[in-house]
Amino acid sequence: MSLAPELRVIGRRENLRDRIRDALRAAIISGELEPGVVYSAPALGAQFGVSATPVREAMLDLVKEGLIVPHPNKGFRVTEMSEEDLDNLAAVRLLIEPPAVRETVPVIPEADFPHLRELAQDIVDAAELGDLVAYVEADHVFHLTLLGHTGNRFLLDVVSDLRARTRLLGLTPLLRGGGLARSAAEHHELLDLVEARDPVGAELLMHRHIGHVRGLWAGGAKGTP
Known part of the structure; x- marks a missing residue:
């Protein structure tokens, strides 16, 4: 799985967070990020070629959308849909x-x-x-x-x-x-x-x-x- 191409047009920091959030959301919908699996912000940041901070911020946005749930000291788990x-x-x-x-x-x-x-x-x-x-x-x-x-x-x-x-x-x-x-x-x-x-x-x-x-x-x- 490679998410880095989704960041081609990134400019300012707020755009970075937005683009990472949009790419993660699309990856969840498509199944590139698998339901039930826990993903860490540092590991995803490495794929994006950025630090863990904007990834963590983006994932917190997705928590509010109900797409992932936080696992303290581990990362975020993709929610499963019946x-x-x-x-x-x-x-x-x-x-x-x-x-x-x-x-x-x-x-x-x-x-x-x-x-x-x-x-x-x-x-x-x-x-x-x-x-x-x-x-x-x-x-x-x-x-x-x-x-x-x-x-x-x-x-x-x-x-x-x-x-x-x-x-x-x-x-x-x-x-x-x-x-x-x-x-x-x-x-x-x-x-x-x-x-x-x-x-x-x-x-x-x-x-x-x-x-x-x-x-x-x-x-x-x-x-x-």
Whole structure:
């Protein structure tokens, strides 16, 4: 596991903490940091090429998000999610995200299309590089940017939290089987529907997309809802 590439654009100290937190969150979601395992700040700092202090600060942020729990004098343990928990998370996301995407389709300015395409391409590029941490983070940025056009910050907070608690432990075998690139391409397909001003089509695709979270991407036997 290598987390260091995620720190390419770091500048100021506060950005360092933020970038480490985002990279760790993505590593937890993708399964690069394994559920139930205790990780120490010094060991992770060595992978990032930084001291333990900003890593420890970032991990304390993730404690507040419920993604890890502290183990005194040892480090932090990644919390485990039951299959029932993940099913319930996906069910809530299906209630919220597809209708929200439908609402954004008529209001996204054409001038914003190129930026959204760049964000979608970041996901494709990460898949092609086999960088699961970058993939998860790019996916997170894309969807929150898209939903940001609703103008509803409470919606963004809820979706961000639900996505952070999701586990995509099936991404590694999906990557090995060549399926991750195909899944990444769905983001461009979604933008095709957005640019065509097809809200119903975008909603249906988003429904299928979230279905993958509990199917292909989760590594389980569940299919698309």
